Amino acid sequence: MGWLRDWKRKRILARHRIDDALWRRALHHLPFLRGLAEAEAQRLRELAVVFIAEKQFTAVRGVQISDDDRVEIALQACLPILELGLDWYDGWVGIVVHPSEFHVQRSETGEDGVVHEWDDELAGESWPGGPVVLSWEALDDSGSVAEGGANVVIHEFAHKLDMAGGEADGVPPLPTREARERWIETFDAEFDRFCAAAGAGKESVLDPYAAEHEAEFFAVASEVFFESPNALKREFPKLYDLFAGFYRQDPAQRLAA
Ligand SMILES: [Zn+2]
Numbered sequence: 001m002g003w004l005r006d007w008k009r010k011r012i013l014a015r016h017r018i019d020d021a022l023w024r025r026a027l028h029h030l031p032f033l034r035g036l037a038e039a040e041a042q043r044l045r046e047l048a049v050v051f052i053a054e055k056q057f058t059a060v061r062g063v064q065i066s067d068d069d070r071v072e073i074a075l076q077a078c079l080p081i082l083e084l085g086l087d088w089y090d091g092w093v094g095i096v097v098h099p100s101e102f103h104v105q106r107s108e109t110g111e112d113g114v115v116h117e118w119d120d121e122l123a124g125e126s127w128p129g130g131p132v133v134l135s136w137e138a139l140d141d142s143g144s145v146a147e148g149g150a151n152v153v154i155h156e157f158a159h160k161l162d163m164a165g166g167e168a169d170g171v172p173p174l175p176t177r178e179a180r181e182r183w184i185e186t187f188d189a190e191f192d193r194f195c196a197a198a199g200a201g202k203e204s205v206l207d208p209y210a211a212e213h214e215a216e217f218f219a220v221a222s223e224v225f226f227e228s229p230n231a232l233k234r235e236f237p238k239l240y241d242l243f244a245g246f247y248r249q250d251p252a253q254r255l256a257a
Contacts (some may be wrong), residue, residue, distance in 0.1 A: 012053045018045045018071055026072050032227045033075065035254030044082055048074035051086060056093045063099045063136050073097075073139065076153035077132075079226055080161060083248035088164055089157075094131030101135050124152040126159035128168070150207065151223040158222035162215055170214030172246060183242060190239040191217045205231040226251055 018026075023045060027033055036044060051074045059065045073095065081088045101123055123138035138152040165173035170187055174180045191214055197204060198211045205228065210220035224232045225243045229251035233240040244250050 009050050012050050013046055016049050016053065018048060022067065022071055025068055026075055029068075029072060030076065032251070032255065033079070035251070035256075037254070040082065044075060044078055047078040047082065047086055051078055051089070054086075054093070055089075055095055057095050057097065058131075059097045059136075061099050063097050065097055065136075069097070069136075069139065073134070073153055076151065077157045080154060080157055080222065080247060084161075088161055092127075092129055092131060092160075096131050096133045097139070098133065098135050100137040124156040126156045126163065126168075128163050132156045132160065151227050154223045154226050155219045158219040159215065162218050168213075168215035170218035172218075174246070183246075186238050186242050187214070187218075190236050190242075194236070205235050229255055 023041075033041070033044070048071060052070055055074075057065055057070055057073075077089070078086070103122075122133075123135045125133040127133075134152055134156060138150075159168055161172045162168045162170060165171060170191070171180065171183060174183055194204065194206060194217065195211045198208050205224055206217075206220050210217045221232065221236070221239060221243065225240065225247070229240070232243075233252045240252065244252075
């Protein structure tokens with residue numbers, strides 16, 4: 001079926017584009033996209049056009065999604081897969097935008113059979129095989145350097161890449177078993193180092209939330225990898241190299257200036 005999809009994507013690209021004014025506004029709001037070489041920027045714009053055509057955006061509870069919002073979500077979602085390809089986002093279509101942080105009722109049954117329930121306040125959520133849920137308020141903070149490299153879109157789409165290999169565990173699909181073993185070894189060591197430092201109250205380029213779980217460490221570190229790559233490279237050089245290999249990108253180099 002690959003040819004049919006390629007043909008459909010060519011047709012989409014023949015009919016739609018992100019015009020220059022829209023692209024310039026996106027660059028203004030998302031400064032970490034500015035270091036892309038001309039050919040990379042062109043490819044990102046094309047991926048975003050296909051992404052918008054293939055995914056289904058739904059705004060709930062009175063949110064209005066403008067063309068700018070849609071394009072900015074798509075560009076940020078496509079940046080991590082710039083060298084990997086859009087097929088990494090196969091198997092689901094929905095992107096749901098809420099007005100502000102939303103509450104989710106959680107429950108979990110412990111080994112002792114006791115059910116624990118709690119209420120989570122979320123800026124975003126990614127369901128395995130289901131939609132990506134984003135808060136419009138958190139979207140507005142993405143890209144702003146003042147937010148310290150927080151980026152809810154890259155965070156949630158990093159979860160999607162992680163889950164492309166099964167459960168969300170911080171280990172995305174890798175080409176060989178050796179690559180997977182290498183990943184786990186380095187990733188776990190960096191995760192442990194971060195958790196120990198966070199536990200001791202040390203400042204880090206990564207949000208303390210990254211200590212919650214390996215999957216959160218992967219998603220939070222991915223945000224910083226694309227938004228503030230030089231800071232990540234300084235504090236976690238091994239993790240940076242691991243991510244550069246996986247994403248096949250070197251954002252620290254392109255944002256060096
Ligand atoms: Zn998360």
